[in-house]
Structures are given as C-alpha cells and as structure tokens.
Amino acid sequence: MSNEKRTSIKDLxxxxxxxxxxxxFVLNGKAKQHRISEEMAQRVIKKAKEMNxxxxxxxxxxxxxKSQLIGVLVTDISNPFYSTISRIIEDRASExxxxxxxxxxxEDLESTKRLIRVLVNKxxxxxxxxxxxxxxxVIEELCHDEVPLVLVDRxxxxxxxxxxxxxxFKATELxxxxxxxxxxSRISVISYETEMNHIKERVAGxxxxxxxxxxxxxxxVNRINLSNPRSEMHDTLKRLLKAKTDAVVCLTNMLSVNGIYCLKEMKVRIPEDLAFVGFNRSDVFNLLENPITYIKQPLERIAIEAVNILVDKINNDNTRGKGFIAEPELVIQSSTPKKKVLSRLD
Amino acid sequence: MSNEKRTSIKDLxxxxxxxxxxxxFVLNGKAKQHRISEEMAQRVIKKAKEMNxxxxxxxxxxxxxKSQLIGVLVTDISNPFYSTISRIIEDRASExxxxxxxxxxxEDLESTKRLIRVLVNKxxxxxxxxxxxxxxxVIEELCHDEVPLVLVDRxxxxxxxxxxxxxxFKATELxxxxxxxxxxSRISVISYETEMNHIKERVAGxxxxxxxxxxxxxxxVNRINLSNPRSEMHDTLKRLLKAKTDAVVCLTNMLSVNGIYCLKEMKVRIPEDLAFVGFNRSDVFNLLENPITYIKQPLERIAIEAVNILVDKINNDNTRGKGFIAEPELVIQSSTPKKKVLSRLD
DNA sequence: CTGAAAGCGCTTACAG
DNA sequence: CTGAAAGCGCTTACAG
Structure with a gap:
C-alpha cells in the first residue's frame, strides 16, 4: 500500500x-512463555513503536x-433493515x-451463487x-462443502x-x-409471491x-407481484376496501411502506377507514397522524446470535445445525384502536 | 474454510x-507467453476443474x-445515506x-484511527x-504514508x-x-456543531x-449539539418560531427528520406556520400532508467517481489530489409554496 | 517448452 | 534465554 516499504518483523x-x-514472540505476548528477559521484551516493544x-x-x-474474515451476503445492503443487521454483525465480528x-x-439466484464463490475464494x-x-x-451444496454457514432472517x-x-409464526399470531x-374480524393480509419459509410462516400464523x-x-391472503409493487398494491387495497376489510396486515416493511403511500393517495384514513399493521420499524410509521402498530424484530439479538453461531462453527465443527429463534414484539400504536364489537376470542 | 484441505497449486x-x-503460468493465462503447449495447458485446466x-x-x-481489496470507512453503515453509497461503491468496485x-x-476519531489501521493491515x-x-x-498522515485515499461526502x-x-455551497445557495x-425573508438554518468543511460550505452558501x-x-444559523438532538431541536425551533422565522432549512438528513418530528409534536403545520427545507431524500419527506422540499445529491455519481478516482490512484501514483464535485438538485415540493411578498432578488 | 529455487512476512517446532 | 530453519500457497526471475 505504502511506497516506502512497511517495516517488517525482519527489519525490527x-x-x-x-x-x-x-x-x-514478544509481539505476540509470548515473551514469558519463552522466558525472554523483561528488558529484551521492552526493547523490542519500544523499537516496534519507533519504527511504526x-x-x-x-x-x-x-x-x-486463518483469514479472520467472514462473508456476509444480504439481498441489499442499502435496505435499512439489512444495513442495520450488517452494522451489528460488523460490530460483533469486530469484537x-x-x-x-x-x-x-x-434477491437473484445467479448473483447469490457467484458472490458466494467470490467470498469463499477471498x-x-x-x-x-x-x-x-x-x-x-445452493445452500445445501454449501453445507455439503463444509463451509461454516449461518442463515439469517430467512x-x-x-x-x-x-x-x-x-x-x-408468532409474529402474525400476535x-x-x-x-x-x-x-x-375482517382482517386481510398483504404478502408477496414467494416460496420462502419465513413468509409462509407469517401467513400460517x-x-x-x-x-x-x-x-x-x-x-x-393477497400476494403481490414485486415487479410492480405500487400498482399491484393499489389494486389490492381497492379490492380489499370494496370487500369491507376492516384491518390490513402487511407482511414486510416494503409492503407496509408501499401500502401506507397507496392509502394516502387513495385518501383512505388510518384507522378511521381501515386499521393497519406493519412489519419492522420504519420512520414513516411514526410520522403519520396515527402512528402504525407494527412487529418489532430484536435485530440486535438476531444479528449477534448469527455471528456467535458462525464463530462457534468455525471453531469446532461438531455443533452442526445450531439455530436461534427470536421473539417478536408487537408495538401497539394508534393505527389499531379498539372497535366496539366484542372479540370472539374472550 | 473447508475441512478436507483445499487443493493447492502444488497438489495440481x-x-x-x-x-x-x-x-x-497456465492458470494465470500466461501459457502463451511461456510457450506452454496447448495440450499441456488444457490438461492443467481440466485437472484444476476436476480437483475443484x-x-x-x-x-x-x-x-x-495486491489484495484487490479496498477499504471503505463510513460513519455508520446503518444510516440509509451511507448504506446507499456503500452499495453503489460495492457494485462499482466489483465491476x-x-x-x-x-x-x-x-463519527469517532479513535475508532477512525483504529479502523483505518485494521483495514491497512488487512x-x-x-x-x-x-x-x-x-x-x-489522521487523513494527512495517511496521505503522507502514500496510501491511495479518496474522501467522500466530506x-x-x-x-x-x-x-x-x-x-x-451551491446546495444552500439553491x-x-x-x-x-x-x-x-426570515430564513433560519439549523446546523450542528462541527468543524467539517461540508457544513461550513452549506452555511456559507x-x-x-x-x-x-x-x-x-x-x-x-443555529448549531445543535448532537449529544441530545431531539430536545435541542425542540428548543431551537421554539426559539425560531418566537423570532418569527418564516422558513427553516435543515442542513442534514438527520436534522431534517428530527425537525419534522419536533414540529409534529409542537403541532406546527408545514408550510402554513413554517416553510421547511430538508437535506437528502427520505421516505418521511413524502409522507407528510405537504411533501418536503429538499436537496437531492447524485449519490450514484458521487460513489462511482470515488471508486474511479481511487482505482486510478492505485494504478498510477502520479495523479494525486483528483477530485469530483457533484451538482446538487433542489426538489421543490409543497413545503415551500410561494408567499405573497415580492422577492428582493428580482 | 519446463523445472528448481527464492521470497512475500509471518509463526513455531527444534536445537542449543 | 535465543537463533536457524522450515513452511503457509503462490509467482517469477533464472536456468537449461
């Protein structure tokens, strides 16, 4: 990197x-172990500082x-949800x-394959x-190759x-x-087209x-095609309102934000005309006249555990298939006030 | 990574x-250069594939x-502004x-020093x-050490x-x-306490x-202490309103979002009671009754140029001090409607 | 056309 | 207490 060569252990x-x-030995704190004189050790340390x-x-x-490197592949690091997770992963990894x-x-399969290969080669x-x-x-293959691996979010x-x-499951149950x-009682869900398990669980809950x-x-349950989320969201909401839905649950943050924008355009008031529940915190949830009720994920725990599990795996191969399942929290705000009707659950 | 050792060139x-x-030679495409027989080359390549x-x-x-690695140090990758930049940097770097x-x-000096050292050591x-x-x-020292370096955003x-x-400068001029x-005419700026040039330029503009x-x-010009942004913002806005400010300009995205939240709490309407201008796009800007006028940065250009300049520097040391200055764009929305008073600029 | 050998900067048995 | 030497996986002059 530097033009004047860096000082090496040899120079020292x-x-x-x-x-x-x-x-x-000295620089790795093994001076004692090798019974190097205190005086010698100090000289080495001093010189190392001097020569930078x-x-x-x-x-x-x-x-x-050992590279002390771990690879993280998210779908999009510019998405606030993943950038938050990435940041926590970085901090924990650094510790x-x-x-x-x-x-x-x-979200592309070919990119996933290619990027995993690059990371492994690195x-x-x-x-x-x-x-x-x-x-x-791809994931199964990776497991077979015995690359320590932890899936996160999904x-x-x-x-x-x-x-x-x-x-x-528990999130949507809540x-x-x-x-x-x-x-x-007329509760509708807005989801998207996918085979992924996390969404299926949410639907099942x-x-x-x-x-x-x-x-x-x-x-x-309404499934939106993500290639055109805004207009599909628009149509879906229109249909739901016509069908007298009284509450809408969006299963991802992106759907939630899109839904809120569409309702605003349609001049549908939350919660007077429609109760609304979102997924994952977002600045926009709290800026509305009536802040949105939403599911909060303990991102910190999830990210930290991911790193912990991975590092465990790196250090001893025998503990395969370890997993961590985090508790969702329902943050209740004013987008879902009490209706006059009694609940049949009571 | 793998348990069974990876195959090395020696195994091959x-x-x-x-x-x-x-x-x-063969694997690095220098077979021709070293006049290695086509047949031999093919055998090598085949074997390499076979042995994965x-x-x-x-x-x-x-x-x-050569590591083909570049280090990126932002203040916080979980901040949408920097995660967006990071994503573009990643894509361009990968190309x-x-x-x-x-x-x-x-935003911590000690962390900055430490992390730069880690990145360089990596x-x-x-x-x-x-x-x-x-x-x-720290930056000057880095330049002195001849580490190829590009500053971004500031x-x-x-x-x-x-x-x-x-x-x-041009941004706030606009x-x-x-x-x-x-x-x-009674336009106030909300800034924060800093020595950084980009903020000074905004103030100067x-x-x-x-x-x-x-x-x-x-x-x-009001400077907020970031250790307690919400309450300082609150006090500042109260003071400004008392002083009959008719328009507030927030100099960063964080200040803008905080300002909007505070005004909401204070039941101050935008723009009826106060015109408002923000910095950098944010989802919250467009969700308000009256979407916020703001400065849009061409993040893509800025990030791509940063990588281009850096790679130029890596490849030939002589072009020192290259820089790129991006044009701001003022996105005019309904938070800054025309007042009845005539402008003195005309 | 191909091989033996040095060396990048480091750590770690192995000697003494 | 300390040193000489091997070796991690690779590339690249240098020979032949």
Missing amino acids: AASLGVSTALVS YSPNLVAKNLRGG LDYTVLFSSSD GVEGLIVVPCDGSKE HFPDVKVGYSVLDN ITRHLIENGY YEETMRKAGFTEYLN | AASLGVSTALVS YSPNLVAKNLRGG LDYTVLFSSSD GVEGLIVVPCDGSKE HFPDVKVGYSVLDN ITRHLIENGY YEETMRKAGFTEYLN
Whole structure:
C-alpha cells in the first residue's frame, strides 16, 4: 500500500540485532512463555513503536491458515433493515477479531451463487447469508462443502444449517390476536409471491389464529407481484376496501411502506377507514397522524446470535445445525384502536 | 474454510507430474507467453476443474502485494445515506474486480484511527473514507504514508487528497434563492456543531445568498449539539418560531427528520406556520400532508467517481489530489409554496 | 517448452 | 534465554 516499504518483523530484528523469532514472540505476548528477559521484551516493544510496526495480517493469515474474515451476503445492503443487521454483525465480528466482507445479491439466484464463490475464494472462514428465493440447492451444496454457514432472517427448516431468525409464526399470531381482541374480524393480509419459509410462516400464523377464532370465512391472503409493487398494491387495497376489510396486515416493511403511500393517495384514513399493521420499524410509521402498530424484530439479538453461531462453527465443527429463534414484539400504536364489537376470542 | 484441505497449486502439479510454475503460468493465462503447449495447458485446466481448485487469494496477495481489496470507512453503515453509497461503491468496485471491506467509525476519531489501521493491515490497496470531525491530521498522515485515499461526502480542501463530494455551497445557495424567490425573508438554518468543511460550505452558501439579497439582518444559523438532538431541536425551533422565522432549512438528513418530528409534536403545520427545507431524500419527506422540499445529491455519481478516482490512484501514483464535485438538485415540493411578498432578488 | 529455487512476512517446532 | 530453519500457497526471475 505504502511506497516506502512497511517495516517488517525482519527489519525490527535486524535493527535490534536479534532473531525474528524473538521479535515475533514478544509481539505476540509470548515473551514469558519463552522466558525472554523483561528488558529484551521492552526493547523490542519500544523499537516496534519507533519504527511504526504493524503486523502484515496477510502473512499472518497465510501462515496460520486463518483469514479472520467472514462473508456476509444480504439481498441489499442499502435496505435499512439489512444495513442495520450488517452494522451489528460488523460490530460483533469486530469484537471477536473478525473482519466482514459484505455483498448484496439483489434477491437473484445467479448473483447469490457467484458472490458466494467470490467470498469463499477471498478466504472467508465462514458465511452469513440471507438466502433468496430458490437458493435452497445452493445452500445445501454449501453445507455439503463444509463451509461454516449461518442463515439469517430467512431459513430452510429442512436443511441442516445454522440460522438466526424471527419466530415468524408468532409474529402474525400476535398481530392477529391483537386485532381480534380489539374487535376486528375482517382482517386481510398483504404478502408477496414467494416460496420462502419465513413468509409462509407469517401467513400460517395469521390463518391459524383466524381459524381458532372462528373467522374461517374471512381468511384473505393477497400476494403481490414485486415487479410492480405500487400498482399491484393499489389494486389490492381497492379490492380489499370494496370487500369491507376492516384491518390490513402487511407482511414486510416494503409492503407496509408501499401500502401506507397507496392509502394516502387513495385518501383512505388510518384507522378511521381501515386499521393497519406493519412489519419492522420504519420512520414513516411514526410520522403519520396515527402512528402504525407494527412487529418489532430484536435485530440486535438476531444479528449477534448469527455471528456467535458462525464463530462457534468455525471453531469446532461438531455443533452442526445450531439455530436461534427470536421473539417478536408487537408495538401497539394508534393505527389499531379498539372497535366496539366484542372479540370472539374472550 | 473447508475441512478436507483445499487443493493447492502444488497438489495440481503433483497429480499432473509437472512443476508448480507451469500450473501457475497456465492458470494465470500466461501459457502463451511461456510457450506452454496447448495440450499441456488444457490438461492443467481440466485437472484444476476436476480437483475443484480455486486460488488461495491470501497467498496470492502476500506474494504479489495486491489484495484487490479496498477499504471503505463510513460513519455508520446503518444510516440509509451511507448504506446507499456503500452499495453503489460495492457494485462499482466489483465491476473493477475489487472487493470491499466496510467499517463504521461512529463519527469517532479513535475508532477512525483504529479502523483505518485494521483495514491497512488487512492489506487493502486503497481507502474510501468519510472523515469525521477532527480527523484532518489522521487523513494527512495517511496521505503522507502514500496510501491511495479518496474522501467522500466530506473533505478537507487544503489536504491534497482525492475526494468526491457535493457542491455544498451551491446546495444552500439553491435553497436560499428558492425561498427568497418565493417570498421568504426570515430564513433560519439549523446546523450542528462541527468543524467539517461540508457544513461550513452549506452555511456559507446560505449566508452569502442572504447577504446578496440584502437580508443581512436576518442571518440566523443555529448549531445543535448532537449529544441530545431531539430536545435541542425542540428548543431551537421554539426559539425560531418566537423570532418569527418564516422558513427553516435543515442542513442534514438527520436534522431534517428530527425537525419534522419536533414540529409534529409542537403541532406546527408545514408550510402554513413554517416553510421547511430538508437535506437528502427520505421516505418521511413524502409522507407528510405537504411533501418536503429538499436537496437531492447524485449519490450514484458521487460513489462511482470515488471508486474511479481511487482505482486510478492505485494504478498510477502520479495523479494525486483528483477530485469530483457533484451538482446538487433542489426538489421543490409543497413545503415551500410561494408567499405573497415580492422577492428582493428580482 | 519446463523445472528448481527464492521470497512475500509471518509463526513455531527444534536445537542449543 | 535465543537463533536457524522450515513452511503457509503462490509467482517469477533464472536456468537449461
């Protein structure tokens, strides 16, 4: 990097008239262990400071076979949800002396494959991945190659792999119970077209809770095609309003924000005309006349556990398939006030 | 990464009965150059595929002194502004065959120093940095050490270093002119306590435009202490309203969002009671009854140019101090409607 | 056309 | 207490 060459351990040794081994021992805190004289140790340390020595981590890695690098593949690091997670991963990794390589797959399978390969070649010791739709085989293959791997946010329950995710079923169960308890009965869900398990769980949490409450006839799950979210959202909401839906639950943050924008355009008031529940915190939720009720994920826990599990895996191979499931929290605000109708759950 | 050791060039050579040099030549596309027979080359390539060879980039790096790694130090990658920039940097770097190491300094000088050292030790070939307050010496030192370096978003005009930033003076000039032209005269700015040049430029753009318009007596720049932004913002806005300010300009995105929240709490209507201008796009700007007028930065250009300049620097040392200054765009919305008063600028 | 050998900067048995 | 030497995986003059 530098033009004047960096000082190496060899330079230090030469200028002190000792061996590189001695220098290495001292600088790695193994002076005692090798019974190097306190005086010698101090001289080495002083010289290192003087010559502005800092170890070449590349060489250290090559020698030790450890890169202290982990790869993180999210779908899009410019998405606030993933950038928040990434930040926490970075901090936790740094505490454990790892550096993080980030990549964004854009929910694309080919990119996912390519980027994983790049990361592995860069020498990462393990991977944290947000898998995209259709990536199950890629993930399985990776497990087979014995690359330490942790899935985050989404996972494949039948693949034996580390994961750190929300209890998605419970999230929509909380939402649906809350709505029912507050007197809503014509509750609709807005989801998107996907095979991913986390969304299926969210749908199931809603459906099962509705069934338990006896609202079988009102089950209403709408799947939006993400290639044109705004106009599809518009049509869907129009249809739902015509069908006398009294509460809408959006299953992702992106859907929530889109939904709020559409309702604003349509001059539909929240909650007077329609109760509304969102997913994941967003600045826009709290700026509305009536702040939005939403599911809060313990992102910090999820991200930290992902790193912990990964590093465990890196350090000892035997603990396969460890996972962490985080508790969702329902943040109740004024977009879902009590209706006059009594809940059938009570 | 893998448990069964990765195949090395040595394994390949052994299993083909040739030297490692030959294998290296072929795999690096230098077969022709070394007049290696086409047949031999094909055998090597085939074997490499068979044995699932991929080069150990760490070793390559150590040997060649090239890591194809660049380091990016932003203040906080979970901030949407920086995560957007980071994403574009990542994409552009990847086009140029570089991988990016991201870090977040949290606007802290000590972290900045430490993280730069870590990145350099990791073998990055260059750095893209958002410098924090007080980091001028660190940056100068880095330049002196001849580490290829590009500052982004903010820079130090008297340090000879690459940079890619907004024309900050012009940004507030645009805002102030627009407000004046629309009949506002008691225009106040909300800034924060900092020595950084980009903020000074923004303040200067406002002040100079005000002076030109003859509004010298209304110059009103308020600096908030970021350790307690919400309550300071509250106090500041209260004071400004009492002083009959008719338009407020917030100089950063964070200040803008805080300001909007405060005004909401205070039940001050935008723009009926107060015109408002923000900085950098934000979802919340467009959700209000009256969407906010704001300065839009061409983030894509800024980020791409930063990478371009950095890679130029990495490849040939002679073009020092290259910089890119991006044009701001004023997105005019309904938070700054025309007042009845005539502008003195006309 | 191909091989033997040095060396990038480091750590770590192995000697003494 | 300290040093000489091997080796991590690769590339590249240098020979032949």
